[in-house]
Amino acid sequence: VRAIVGVAARYRIPIVPRGAGSGLSGGAAAIEGCVVISLERMNQFLEFDPRDRIVHVQPGVINADVTDAVRSDGLWYPPDPASSAFSTIGGNIATNAGGLCCVKYGVTADYVMGLEVVLADGSVVVTGRRTVKGVAGLNLTGLFVGSEGTLGIITSARLKLRPRPAPAGTIVAFFPSTAAAGRAIFGLTAARVEPALLEIMDHTTLTAVDDWKRMDLDRDAAVLLLAQSDVSGSGRAEEIIAMSRVFTEAGATYVAETLDDEEGEQLLAARRLAYPALERLGAAMLDDVAVPRSRLPDLLAAIPVIADDRGVLVGMFGQAGDGNMHPTIVFDRNDDESYRAAGLAFDDIVTCALKLGGTATGEHGVGLLKHRFLERELGAAAVGLQRAVKRTFDPLGILNPGKAV
Amino acid sequence: VRAIVGVAARYRIPIVPRGAGSGLSGGAAAIEGCVVISLERMNQFLEFDPRDRIVHVQPGVINADVTDAVRSDGLWYPPDPASSAFSTIGGNIATNAGGLCCVKYGVTADYVMGLEVVLADGSVVVTGRRTVKGVAGLNLTGLFVGSEGTLGIITSARLKLRPRPAPAGTIVAFFPSTAAAGRAIFGLTAARVEPALLEIMDHTTLTAVDDWKRMDLDRDAAVLLLAQSDVSGSGRAEEIIAMSRVFTEAGATYVAETLDDEEGEQLLAARRLAYPALERLGAAMLDDVAVPRSRLPDLLAAIPVIADDRGVLVGMFGQAGDGNMHPTIVFDRNDDESYRAAGLAFDDIVTCALKLGGTATGEHGVGLLKHRFLERELGAAAVGLQRAVKRTFDPLGILNPGKAV
Numbered sequence: 001v002r003a004i005v006g007v008a009a010r011y012r013i014p015i016v017p018r019g020a021g022s023g024l025s026g027g028a029a030a031i032e033g034c035v036v037i038s039l040e041r042m043n044q045f046l047e048f049d050p051r052d053r054i055v056h057v058q059p060g061v062i063n064a065d066v067t068d069a070v071r072s073d074g075l076w077y078p079p080d081p082a083s084s085a086f087s088t089i090g091g092n093i094a095t096n097a098g099g100l101c102c103v104k105y106g107v108t109a110d111y112v113m114g115l116e117v118v119l120a121d122g123s124v125v126v127t128g129r130r131t132v133k134g135v136a137g138l139n140l141t142g143l144f145v146g147s148e149g150t151l152g153i154i155t156s157a158r159l160k161l162r163p164r165p166a167p168a169g170t171i172v173a174f175f176p177s178t179a180a181a182g183r184a185i186f187g188l189t190a191a192r193v194e195p196a197l198l199e200i201m202d203h204t205t206l207t208a209v210d211d212w213k214r215m216d217l218d219r220d221a222a223v224l225l226l227a228q229s230d231v232s233g234s235g236r237a238e239e240i241i242a243m244s245r246v247f248t249e250a251g252a253t254y255v256a257e258t259l260d261d262e263e264g265e266q267l268l269a270a271r272r273l274a275y276p277a278l279e280r281l282g283a284a285m286l287d288d289v290a291v292p293r294s295r296l297p298d299l300l301a302a303i304p305v306i307a308d309d310r311g312v313l314v315g316m317f318g319q320a321g322d323g324n325m326h327p328t329i330v331f332d333r334n335d336d337e338s339y340r341a342a343g344l345a346f347d348d349i350v351t352c353a354l355k356l357g358g359t360a361t362g363e364h365g366v367g368l369l370k371h372r373f374l375e376r377e378l379g380a381a382a383v384g385l386q387r388a389v390k391r392t393f394d395p396l397g398i399l400n401p402g403k404a405v
Numbered sequence: 406v407r408a409i410v411g412v413a414a415r416y417r418i419p420i421v422p423r424g425a426g427s428g429l430s431g432g433a434a435a436i437e438g439c440v441v442i443s444l445e446r447m448n449q450f451l452e453f454d455p456r457d458r459i460v461h462v463q464p465g466v467i468n469a470d471v472t473d474a475v476r477s478d479g480l481w482y483p484p485d486p487a488s489s490a491f492s493t494i495g496g497n498i499a500t501n502a503g504g505l506c507c508v509k510y511g512v513t514a515d516y517v518m519g520l521e522v523v524l525a526d527g528s529v530v531v532t533g534r535r536t537v538k539g540v541a542g543l544n545l546t547g548l549f550v551g552s553e554g555t556l557g558i559i560t561s562a563r564l565k566l567r568p569r570p571a572p573a574g575t576i577v578a579f580f581p582s583t584a585a586a587g588r589a590i591f592g593l594t595a596a597r598v599e600p601a602l603l604e605i606m607d608h609t610t611l612t613a614v615d616d617w618k619r620m621d622l623d624r625d626a627a628v629l630l631l632a633q634s635d636v637s638g639s640g641r642a643e644e645i646i647a648m649s650r651v652f653t654e655a656g657a658t659y660v661a662e663t664l665d666d667e668e669g670e671q672l673l674a675a676r677r678l679a680y681p682a683l684e685r686l687g688a689a690m691l692d693d694v695a696v697p698r699s700r701l702p703d704l705l706a707a708i709p710v711i712a713d714d715r716g717v718l719v720g721m722f723g724q725a726g727d728g729n730m731h732p733t734i735v736f737d738r739n740d741d742e743s744y745r746a747a748g749l750a751f752d753d754i755v756t757c758a759l760k761l762g763g764t765a766t767g768e769h770g771v772g773l774l775k776h777r778f779l780e781r782e783l784g785a786a787a788v789g790l791q792r793a794v795k796r797t798f799d800p801l802g803i804l805n806p807g808k809a810v
Contacts, residue, residue: 130697235636359540382532
């Protein structure tokens with residue numbers, strides 16, 4: 001990597017670092033005249049220390065392989081993007097990937113203890129530490145996480161592990177209105193319940209899933225909520241009961257629960273099919289906005305209005321617990337008018353999220369796709385400061401130019 | 406703040422931002438010819454949103470006042486440095502303060518969602534967001550946290566809150582050797598127990614406390630461990646029982662436990678008295694090193710050797726769960742030789758921690774006190790990159806010069 005970057009720096013050739021290429025915002029997409037550095041084959045485990053709960057890996061290691069490698073020691077690497085079976089740790093770090101368990105366990109940034117990075121001049125820097133706590137010097141590790149390859153190329157990462165939680169109990173509930181679902185979500189906060197997973201699907205999405213797989217979902221429901229508890233011991237059953245009570249009091253029309261791991265996976269199946277079910281209906285444009293939890297009902301209410309206004313179908317699903325939603329616009333790939341309408345709906349959704357105090361991207365990254373919203377979200381001063389930092393790290397502008405910042 | 410910084414920039418006058426002045430590494434100490442900007446009276450709550458679990462405060466708000474302000478809504482601001490009754494949020498953020506509950510709940514950095522910062526040219530930047538997740542742009546918030554006033558002056562902070570956990574159950578155990586205590590600490594990991602607090606005191610410290618307060622501590626013990634569980638429901642009692650079993654199997658000579666909140670506070674009293682008890686014996690020099698958990702027994706074993714070698718008394722206490730130790734060197738203030746020996750022991754301890762793969766500062770900050778260890782810990786490349794970032798933010802070098810970076 002040093003050698004390639006050295007040559008690229010000498011001839012001012014743009015470099016695009018790339019893991020599995022599974023990113024959803026175009027961060028790893030090649031640009032005119034660039035060199036793509038694929039990190040896919042740098043996939044070695046460098047160290048695993050179960051006592052210190054640390055694993056040190058090269059960037060091309062697949063996310064799920066980390067979890068598999070540490071399982072027999074009772075440990076776990078929590079960040080679980082939907083792409084965990086094929087996305088790489090390097091890409092996860094570059095985009096600060098999230099996932100379903102973030103609501104309780106945080107995002108990729110919370111699990112990166114240190115990095116080895118090749119800088120724009122071909123030199124190498126090692127950041128971070130081996131200790132849980134430590135405040136010596138500026139937090140360079142945190143700056144590289146989520147920088148989408150614009151500040152340097154990650155060549156290894158030291159990751160923090162956690163004890164593997166107990167098998168989860170699962171609860172699924174149908175609600176007659178978005179307002180009722182909103183009450184349920186806030187009811188959990190008020191009851192001090194902290195679900196290990198809290199997913200939401202709207203009527204359009206659950207109908208699409210049921211049309212496809214005939215899962216006996218309640219097709220009259222406006223919203224489906226799915227939650228899990230992984231508290232140890234008897235606390236798990238208690239937490240599931242508490243969630244059931246909150247959902248019922250909020251007006252759920254149907255609630256099902258299980259403490260069995262496998263049955264729980266079956267209940268989760270509907271959620272896992274959300275995107276492919278929508279994709280069956282046409283070409284799909286997947287968005288990734290997040291709003292403050294309190295504004296989630298507003299976003300839920302706005303989506304059908306936008307869909308109607310632009311004449312497209314929008315299904316919504318996502319992480320109700322942290323307000324990160326994935327409105328998915330279904331359009332006709334062979335119809336230019338439909339494609340244009342989908343693009344307008346996409347922008348409307350981002351604009352709506354920003355108006356609600358939200359962000360243009362909750363976990364997928366800025367890449368090329370969200371670049372035009374950056375200044376509107378962050379303000380000119382913050383974007384200016386970010387670009388100054390970018391210039392400090394990459395004065396020639398050869399690292400993934402035109403992306404992220 | 407903008408006006409003062411503007412004038413200081415024009416005349417190139419160094420600025421030292423200061424909260425309560427309770428820092429332990431000299432980060433807020435005045436330097437020759439500087440202007441000290443005290444943020445103490447910027448102590449307003451700007452916003453509290455219990456639904457989004459966010460509080461927005463000025464930098465002079467006292468740490469404990471945040472916790473008090475949100476308590477009636479069932480919420481909690483976890484970072485709890487020992488100075489929580491008098492240190493300010495601004496100072497906590499500047500040093501990325503830790504505390505006793507970090508072992509389960511993380512440090513200050515984990516709770517800062519966004520900042521308003523006056524930059525070195527007198528302009529203002531707002532960083533971060535209102536959403537739980539969000540990956541738009543570089544993580545400037547995380548860069549300011551822990552930068553000890555060298556990149557800008559924090560004028561407000563948006564903090565993340567958590568549901569207040571259940572009242573804790575508490576367990577205290579005495580061990581005949583550091584090896585037995587080490588087995589106990591790792592036994593918790595192996596048993597997948599995640600204590601909400603896990604504190605350690607060595608023989609010197611517990612004897613000093615008992616000499617002072619006659620608390621019937623086991624004066625023959627080499628090590629005292631204190632742990633808490635705040636899991637909800639019946640899980641708490643189960644976790645306390647699991648810890649008790651681990652401690653007994655590791656060779657504890659005495660174990661006491663309680664599920665009662667007040668009794669738990671009484672058991673914790675010995676730990677809270679650790680530093681003042683050592684301070685009674687002479688002048689005290691408080692260190693703050695952290696080592697990987699697995700090397701904690703090595704550090705525990707090395708301290709008496711260093712103390713003996715330098716002819717000083719060293720008492721050790723700290724966060725066993727995350728390897729952050731506070732070896733406290735007791736010396737005679739009126740004896741130059743004793744003061745010199747204490748300084749040498751202080752350096753020996755830091756050097757030992759670094760050799761064990763640790764850090765010179767786990768939570769107190771670099772300030773002036775640890776500046777000379779920075780390059781040895783981080784390497785020349787990382788320090789060089791940090792200084793480049795510092796120059797980008799502060800080209801005139803007027804923000805807290807000579808500190809942290």
